Amino acid sequence: xxxxxxxxxxxxxLDKLLLRPGNLIGANFEPGSQLRDDLQQYVKVxxxxxxxxxxxxxxxxxxxxxxxxxxxxxxxxxxxxxNRQFLFRLEDVGKPKAEVxxxxxxxxxxxxxxxxxxxxxxxxxxxxxxxxxxxxxGLDSIEARSYINSVACSFLxxxxxxxxLEETIKPMVDGGTEGFKGHxxxxxxxxxxxxxxxxxxxxxxxxxxxxxxxxxxxxxAHCIEYAHLIKWDEVHSGKSFDxxxxxxxxxxxxxxxxRAELFGIPGVTYSLTQGxxxxxxxxxxxxxxxxxxxxxxxxxxxxxxxxKTLSNYLTYNGAEGLHTKVTEFVKDKDCLVCxxxxxxxxxxxxxxxxxxxxxxxxxxxxLSKASVTHRGKNLYMQAPPVLEEMTRSxxxxxxxxxxxxxxxxxxxxxxxxxxxxxxxxxLRKLRVAFKGVDGVTDMDTASGA
Amino acid sequence: MIKLFKVKExxxxxxxxxxxxxxxxxxxxxxxxxxxxxxxxxxxxTCNISFPNGKxxxxxxxxxxxxxEGYYLGGTFLxxxxxxPVYPHEPPKVKCKTKVYHPNIDLExxxxxxxxxxxxxxxxxxxxxxxxxxxxxxxxxxxxxxxHDAAAVLRDNPKMxxxxxxxxxxxxxxxxxxxxRCM
Numbered sequence: 001x002x003x004x005x006x007x008x009x010x011x012x013x014l015d016k017l018l019l020r021p022g023n024l025i026g027a028n029f030e031p032g033s034q035l036r037d038d039l040q041q042y043v044k045v046x047x048x049x050x051x052x053x054x055x056x057x058x059x060x061x062x063x064x065x066x067x068x069x070x071x072x073x074x075x076x077x078x079x080x081x082x083n084r085q086f087l088f089r090l091e092d093v094g095k096p097k098a099e100v101x102x103x104x105x106x107x108x109x110x111x112x113x114x115x116x117x118x119x120x121x122x123x124x125x126x127x128x129x130x131x132x133x134x135x136x137x138g139l140d141s142i143e144a145r146s147y148i149n150s151v152a153c154s155f156l157x158x159x160x161x162x163x164x165l166e167e168t169i170k171p172m173v174d175g176g177t178e179g180f181k182g183h184x185x186x187x188x189x190x191x192x193x194x195x196x197x198x199x200x201x202x203x204x205x206x207x208x209x210x211x212x213x214x215x216x217x218x219x220x221a222h223c224i225e226y227a228h229l230i231k232w233d234e235v236h237s238g239k240s241f242d243x244x245x246x247x248x249x250x251x252x253x254x255x256x257x258x259r260a261e262l263f264g265i266p267g268v269t270y271s272l273t274q275g276x277x278x279x280x281x282x283x284x285x286x287x288x289x290x291x292x293x294x295x296x297x298x299x300x301x302x303x304x305x306x307x308k309t310l311s312n313y314l315t316y317n318g319a320e321g322l323h324t325k326v327t328e329f330v331k332d333k334d335c336l337v338c339x340x341x342x343x344x345x346x347x348x349x350x351x352x353x354x355x356x357x358x359x360x361x362x363x364x365x366x367l368s369k370a371s372v373t374h375r376g377k378n379l380y381m382q383a384p385p386v387l388e389e390m391t392r393s394x395x396x397x398x399x400x401x402x403x404x405x406x407x408x409x410x411x412x413x414x415x416x417x418x419x420x421x422x423x424x425x426x427l428r429k430l431r432v433a434f435k436g437v438d439g440v441t442d443m444d445t446a447s448g449a
Numbered sequence: 450m451i452k453l454f455k456v457k458e459x460x461x462x463x464x465x466x467x468x469x470x471x472x473x474x475x476x477x478x479x480x481x482x483x484x485x486x487x488x489x490x491x492x493x494x495t496c497n498i499s500f501p502n503g504k505x506x507x508x509x510x511x512x513x514x515x516x517x518e519g520y521y522l523g524g525t526f527l528x529x530x531x532x533x534p535v536y537p538h539e540p541p542k543v544k545c546k547t548k549v550y551h552p553n554i555d556l557e558x559x560x561x562x563x564x565x566x567x568x569x570x571x572x573x574x575x576x577x578x579x580x581x582x583x584x585x586x587x588x589x590x591x592x593x594x595x596x597h598d599a600a601a602v603l604r605d606n607p608k609m610x611x612x613x614x615x616x617x618x619x620x621x622x623x624x625x626x627x628x629x630r631c632m
Contacts, residue, residue, distance in 0.1 A: 028452060038451045130461070133454045143535050150477055167457040171450065196478045199538055200571075207566040210559055211593035233557040303450055336481050371488035376476050378504050384490045386497075390504040412476070414485040427485040 011036060014065045017306045029305035040067045040111075043303050046132040047071045048121060048148060050097040052283050053138025053175050055087045056292030058101055061136070062109040064300050069105075070132070072117040072124070073098040080271075084285035121147060130155055130170070136299055137174040138292065142202055145174065149187070149195035153338045156189045158431070162340040164190025171302050175295040177287045180319040184294035185312055186302065192312040193331045194338035205279065220260060220267035224276040227255035243278050252277060290316060334428070341410060341429030348400040348434045352380055355399045359413060365428060370415035374403050382415070400434050408433040479536035483507050486575040496579050508532045511546075512579055516586040520611055524549075524618045524631050528560075528582060530575070540569035543578065547631050550617035552589050552600035556626060560585070561595045598624065 018036045021029075045066050047057050050073035061069055077085070077092045077100060087104040088097070098116035106114055117124070121144060129135065129151050139145050152170040159165055172187040174195070187194055212218075213226040232241050232252065242248050253273040260268040274280060294314060301307045310326060317323045333339055342364050346355065352372065359367040372379040379394050379402050381387035394402055403409055414427045476484075487507050490498065497513045500506065512528045526549060531542040543565055545558040553561045562581050564573055594600030603610040613623045620630030 028450070030452075035451065043451065043454070133450070142538060143533070146477065146479075146535055167453050167460060169453075199478075199535075202538065204538070204569065207569070209561065209563060209567045209593065211553070211561040211595055214555070214561075214595050215597065230555065230557070230559060233559070237557075305450065337478055371484070373476070373481070373484050376480065376505060378484065378507070381484075381488050381504070383488055384492065384498050386499060387487070387504055412481050412484070414488045425485070425489055427481060 011040075011065060014039075017300075018304055022306070024307055026301060026305035026308050031306075035304055036065070039300075039304055040065050042068075043134070044068045044070070044132045045299060045303075046129065046135045047138060048135060048144075049073055049138035049140070050085075050101040050116075051075065051081065051138060051140065052084050052285070052288040053177065053292050053295075054097070055085045055101055056288050057136050057138050057175070057296055058105045058114065059087070059109075060292055060296030061299060062105050062112040062114070064296055066299075067112045069102075069112065070115040070117065071098045071102055072119065072121060073101075074118070074120045084283055084288060086285075126151055126154060132170075134171045134173065134299055134303055136295055137172060138295075139174075139176070142199070145176075145195050146199070148172070149189075150337055152187070153189045153194055153196075156338065158190070158340040158343075160343060162343070164340075173295045173298045173302070175291040177283060177291050178281045179284055180287055180317065182287050182291040182316045184291050184298065184310065184314045184316075186298050186310050187312075188302075189338045190340075191331075193329045194335060196337040197332040197335045198313075198329050217259065217263050217265060220256075220265055220269075220272060221276045223259040223263070223265055223268055224252065224256040224273050226259055227252045228277050231255050231259075249274060249277065287316070287318060290318075336412065336427065336429050339429055341431045343431045343433065345433050345435055346399065348398060348437045350399055351396055352399050352402060353395040356380065356395075359415070365413075366418050367413060367415040367426070367428065368418070370413045372411055372413050374409065374411045377402075379411075399432070400437070403432070407437065477534040479532065479534040479538075480508065483532050483536055483575070489574075490576055490579075492576070492579060493583065496583055498579075508534075512582070514579075514583055514586060516583070519587040520589065520614045521551075521586040521618070524586075526586070526631065530578075537571040537574070540565050540573075541575070541578065543582070548628050549631070550596070550599050550614055550623050550626075550628060551585070552591050552594050552596055552603050553585050555595040559595055561593045563593075 015036060018039065019031050019033060021031050043066060045061055045068065047054055047061065047069060050058070050071050054071060054073060058069060058071060075097050077088045077095055077097055079093055082088055082090065087101045092100045096118035098118050102114035102116040106112055135148065135152060137145060137148060152172050155168055155170045157165045157168040169188050169190055174185050174187060176183050186192060208222060208225055210229065213222055214230060217223050217226060228241065253270050256268045256273055298310050301309045311328050313327045313329050315325050315327070331338070344362065356370045356372065359365050359370045369382050371381045378387065378391055380391045403411070409432060411430050411432055412427065413430060414425070416423050417426045484507055492498065495515050495517050498510060500510050502509055508531070510530050512530065514526045514528070516522055516524060525547070527546040529544050529546055533539045543560055545554050545560055548556060560582070562585060564578060564581050589603060591600040591604040602613060617623050617628035618630070618632050620628065
């Protein structure tokens with residue numbers, strides 16, 4: 001009896017959201033204790049990253065009632081993490097972040113189960129990610145986001161009218177911070193823009209001209225990049241620089257210091273060296289807390305439908321005053337990662353050559369001189385001559401065979417499209433579906449779109 | 450969305466029983482864009498591209514340049530390209546594998562070409578970079594020096610520079626540095 005009293009008081013605030021109807025609810029909201037039970041017992045959330053954002057996310061999600069969490073992070077705890085990654089203590093330095101974070105949250109929040117994965121995100125099978133109902137991202141690199149985005153989008157399927165099949169959507173909530181600034185966004189592949197649709201939002205990395213580094217350094221950062229990019233190779237022939245090796249970092253620091261002295265430039269410190277080489281921007285605990293809170297809340301809203309979700313990109317800037325804004329970005333309908341692609345039905349006997357010819361007359365494509373690629377295999381390349389020669393023999397082979405005899409799959413083509421007599425080069429995604437295959441019935445649910 | 454999650458689970462079970470084709474990761478957007486760049490390459494006769502890892506690894510390739518005019522006429526210079534999965538958000542990493550006496554290329558093979566670093570834009574492509582590299586051989590410039598000595602000689606004594614370049618390409622010492630033959 002005592003147990004159930006504690007239980008109800010613990011979920012009291014959550015119950016207010018999940019048990020009662022409302023006016024600002026999301027689509028398909030069905031309030032009731034079933035919803036609460038499902039949220040706690042059924043829903044599986046993956047948190048990617050157990051750093052500044054990840055620690056906050058795990059804590060927030062656990063306290064929001066989610067009980068089946070997993071976390072993946074490849075890093076070990078460093079002393080410099082301790083000011084904001086509050087789940088870690090001095091004695092944890094050197095241990096895997098994912099493992100310590102999971103343990104600490106489980107110690108504090110009873111009933112929650114967090115499974116840690118101490119590895120790279122690329123080390124997991126794609127199917128691993130399909131096991132989760134929603135993925136929360138607390139990452140610090142474009143590359144990692146782009147990877148997870150492509151994985152989540154690979155589960156997405158479209159119907160023959162190019163509408164996304166709702167049940168194949170893998171929702172993601174992405175947070176990111178840089179100093180006083182941050183963003184939180186909701187990605188529902190096929191519905192809202194995916195990471196790749198809006199990659200242009202990220203400013204390019206600042207890169208100094210090499211000759212400035214070599215000849216006319218003016219700032220401490222120039223001296224550090226000189227040691228990192230030029231001096232390192234000069235001295236360590238063939239050995240590549242590892243930013244996570246502290247000996248390497250110390251070497252760069254001492255060389256940068258020598259160079260700074262030579263040119264009379266002040267300001268080279270070890271932490272600046274780390275900052276410049278690893279492109280670190282000082283992280284602020286409160287920014288992480290704000291952004292993670294927004295992400296955790298959106299996770300709860302998407303899963304339960306208890307409120308309409310952020311639509312779809314929140315920016316937060318606490319640097320000069322405080323500015324925050326929600327922008328509704330639009331999908332790139334031709335996005336190579338989340339877009340439907342052009343559906344093409346083919347007979348399984350069609351050769352690659354015939355397929356390329358067909359693209360020229362296809363009303364939606366009018367694509368001539370097509371090069372074709374399938375899952376990283378270049379089936380035919382128009383240029384350069386060396387690749388044309390290597391792929392020419394495929395032209396006489398049925399496309400169905402070249403694609404490993406799957407009934408439907410995506411191929412990408414590049415070529416010249418003509419529109420109103422104007423020729424433009426383009427890259428398109430095609431959904432190829434085969435018919436007339438003996439002994440196999442058409443399975444609409446099989447394999448990815 | 451919980452209802453949908455449950456629908457999905459059922460369907461996955463059915464699909465797995467029917468013909469367990471697991472989803473395979475798609476190519477990164479960077480790979481696809483690179484494939485487009487490569488399939489549209491239009492190189493001058495003086496430039497050749499090769500793919501040491503075969504036709505399915507376009508992310509690592511090599512370019513050879515044989516200048517047909519200028520100081521470097523007759524030489525052969527090999528460059529390696531490493532393309533990141535977030536290309537074209539980031540430029541490729543390009544190194545000169547042939548040791549060359551050149552004001553804008555240092556002895557470790559670092560290349561000072563603006564579009565490889567500070568002036569890179571996603572609208573540029575592999576073709577632009579290769580033309581840029583080719584241009585370095587027809588128009589070496591002393592204003593962006595990576596090899597300080599070579600730049601100074603080019604600026605102050607072009608005849609001497611020409612002599613040094615010929616000597617380096619034929620295989621021999623320029624100052625303290627030995628260059629292997631690349632003609």
